Amino acid sequence: MLNQLERVYEKMRNKILVVGLGLIGGSLAKAFHKCGFEVHAHDINQNSVEKAIEEGIVKEKIEDLEDVEDEYAFSFICVPVLESIGILEKLSSKIKKGIITDVGSTKAQICEFALKNRISNFIGGHPMAGTEKIGYEYSFDTLFKGAYYFITPLDINEKTNVQKLKDLLNIIGCRVEEIDYSLHDTITGVISHLPHIVSAALVNMLNENSIFCKFAGGGFKDITRISSSSPKMWADISFSNKKVLLELIDKYIDLLINFKSNLESDNYNDIYSYFERAKSIRDKIVSDSK
Template sequence: MPLIRRLAVIGVGLIGGSLARILREKGEVEEIVGIGRGESNLQRGVELGVIDRYCLDPVEGVAGADMVFLATPVSTIFPLTASIAPVLDPGCIVTDGGSVKEEIVRQCESVMQSGTFFVGGHPIAGTEHSGVEASFATLYQGKRCIITPTPSTDPSALEKVGRMWEIAGSSVVLMDPVKHDRVVGAISHLPHMVAYALVNAVGGYDRFEESILSYSAGGFRDFTRIASSDPVMWRDIAVANRESIIEMMDLFARYFADLREMVEKGDGQGLQEFFARSKHQRDAIL
């Protein structure tokens, strides 16, 4: 018997579409309903076999679902949950893929009706591309998915969401929502802030008439790849997790100031030690 009878995916793009693809491929879902505002994207999802049918109205689209996955910008997760909560069938589980958890989990849990459940989740996977055509079944293979239960999380709902991500190929990690936001603020949100700032800094360098970005090679392009991510999505993340991001930006600024001082002084020994320490830590995570 499939794990999920009817899956409603709100936001059929890279994240939502990829989950739908792998669950279908594994035979773990009977029916997939796509929900969103872009009808052409949803029609394409049907053509590609990612979803079985679609609906533009979330309240109508979640009817009869036993699992709802919200793969939408973090600023929309709570409003969408609040709008669909009153019409969910008993036993239905709502989960999400948002990269900010503390406030979202607290708000969403507060609007769930008796007999329905919210379980916060965050698959640590993605690319800089978007839309259903960017989705692929192996996106989550070998990745981690952080699930953020609270004392009020239903154990059976937690188990089902965890099983869903394991089927998708992810290693499931349980983490407190507050810790999640601090950890992800460091390993994901800060790098995006740095990448966006770096591209703007180099693009704004005006010593020469032409933009020097045209001379960028592999290193610069690899390092700044994530600056091609959706600006709206990252605007919402920066606002929603600003406390954690500011904490990490301040810490980064101190390290960058130390590095600047060593460069200014021509401190070769200090620079080598700084770079060696960074290389050791980077190599250890590969």
């Protein structure tokens, strides 16, 4: 016969709370629902939650986070990164038994907040998945299948909780990688955040000039596709990863200055090497990812 504590955990076992039903939060909700979990959700956009309830993805709408009960095995914070800490502060005052995690593209600020406030049931997370689309209407249940999903455990986390989160993410098809939160922010700065800044710069160079826009073909559209992502999300990411990005931008500027100097000097060999090295690295990245 189950004792009282065991009954509490049995009740919690299949309940998941998702705060923020955008592309990522909505896709998580759909993936968890598909795997048999009971999903509850909160979002300032009531239409998103109501749509998810109509579709049978979400069972219950949480009107106010102040009313959250300690009944969830996992709670996912899926809001822009500059809003995540405020949500974590609210949830951690209510949820003591279950695991709280987030999906933010930067980890240092929220992990350091958790350390400072001894929120031992918070484990940082970040799925390396998404599209240029935003909103619940573009979410789908296979978004995370085969995708890398970073988690950034802290010394204050219980190892059993880390394993529980890993197991959950494996269920929806993620390739889970444990990583230090500072290293995470450097990696994502290089492979995700700086490319978004560069992509936006290329588009902004068009300045809505109709003749440029008219002839922008496949190559330009491919390299700038990510510029259609949420401006709010990327402004928040830029400020939350400010230190890393300032260093990377300087390095990128140095590369362009060096290229410009070689072009001005008619230094064909160095220009050729610039493109040759890029092709070699890019081909290896594509080959390794197959």
